[in-house]
Amino acid sequence: MCDAPAARRAALIELAPAPEQLIPLLPEAEFCFTAKAVGLESSAWLLExxxxxxxxxxxDLDAWEGHSPVPAKLDAWIDAIAAAGDGAALRGIQALDPELIVLYLMQRVSVELKPNDDEDWQPPEGGxxxxxxxxxVALHDGDDVAAIVRILRLLFQADYWFYFRMLQGVIWEISTENVEWAHRWRVGRLQDLGFPTWEEAMELYGYLSPKQRLQIDPDHRPLSVEEWHLPVWIPGLPEGRDSKHSLFRTLAGLEPEERRSAFYAFVSTANKVAVADYMEISDVETTPKAIDKAARWISRGLEHVARERGLTQADVVQRxxxxQLFRIGANLDPDAARPPRPIDPSDDVDASGDVVA
Structure with a gap:
């Protein structure tokens, strides 16, 4: 299933005899790719x-940019969850961080609590x-808050204290604090999926002196990496001897257990590349791009160390x-290897798209 292009998966799932059994088996990122390919407005049957x-x-993958959620994407995903059946919608909402739900509500509605000691109080107009x-009350004229009404109704009927917490949160909580806490929970989950923080990922591009590039720790065992859960479908790496990257040609000659460890070590490095280079991790094209760049610069580092130390390339990947090999390769040509700088909206940009200093 995951071998098929994301745009075709919906049709394949619909043809499956038991889609309700197939959909939960999709790796997390692959499910995200599939829902986006279908269109979130049409993905309720997948979310079911x-x-x-x-x-x-x-x-976590698609509704954030940097350290903050993107309001339009947050709306789209939660509205899509709300469009699923009652049970699925309730499960989906309850699974999300409360801080994120409060942020979603804050950007769409204002909330007032009827006072107990004011007999003259009147509900807000349109409330x-x-x-x-x-x-x-909807904050924006013409905003259809049907999804919000549905979410609140489901919570009110099935999880009153969650309902109470959400509406109290809109009234009293500070949005910046909710962003901070939601970001903290997200970072932890992404790390569990193999995506490091940006600061950790950027260590790939840290400077190494010519001497440091050739240092080998005799006690290090780089191919003792344990398997971990992959959020994307990667059946294997191209290990043929005709591969354009020397890394993959080298891995083809290792023992099966070493190749398996090298696979997970490589995927970890590719994930760091994706994060450091500001690639959109919810984009189906990001994985092959990150894999290709990781392989290219690891190969550069591998060839350099093998040549300068008089070792075989197999010896190098085992030691x-x-x-670290990526970092060495990137140090050999930092201008070509370094990630592109994201353009800030406040930057002056010339006609070619380059940032003007």
Whole structure:
């Protein structure tokens, strides 16, 4: 299934005899790719059978930019969850961080709590209520808050304290603090999926002196990497001897157990490349791009160390971590290897798209 292009997967899933059994088996990122290819506005039938982990990963991967959620993407994903059946919608909402739900509500509605000691109090104009206590009003004219009404109704009926917490949060909580906490939870989950923080990923491009590039720790065992859960479908690396990258040609000659460890070490490095280079990790094209760049610069480092130390390339990959080989390769041509600088909206940009200093 995951070998098929993301745009074709929906049709294949629909043809499956038991899609409700197939959908939960998709790796988290692959589920995200598939839902985006279908279109979030049409993905309710996929979300109907998604696991809570898949739902959370979709927002972790796609609804953020830097340290903050993207309002339009957050709206789109939560609205899509709300469009699923009652059980699936409730599971999806309950799986998300409360701070993220509060942020979603904050950007769409204002909330007032009916006071107990003010007989003259009147509900806000256009306000809606489910319990006669909390009243909410759309912040923007013409905003259809049907998804919000549905979410709140489901929570009110099945999880009142979550409902109460969300509406109290809109009234009293500070959005910047919610962003900070939601970001903290997201970072931890992404690390579990193999995506490091940007600061950690940027160590790939750290400077090494010519002497440091050739140092080998005799006690290091870089091919003792344990298997870990992959959020994307990578059946294997191109290990043929005709591969354009010397790394893959070298891996082809290793023992099966070493190749397996090298596979996970390589994927870890490719994930660092994706994060450091500001690649969109929810984009189906990011994985092959990150793999190609990781292989290219690891190969440069591998060839350099083998040549300068008089070792075979197999000896080098057995003694030097792959992320260190990437760093060595990147140091050999830093201008070509370094990640592109993201353009800040406040930057002056010339006609060619280059940032003007």
């Amino acid at each position: 059978y998604a696991t809570p982990e898949q739902v959370v990963a979709c927002l 809606q209520t489910l319990d006669g206590q909390f009243y909410f 030097v971590p792959l992320d």
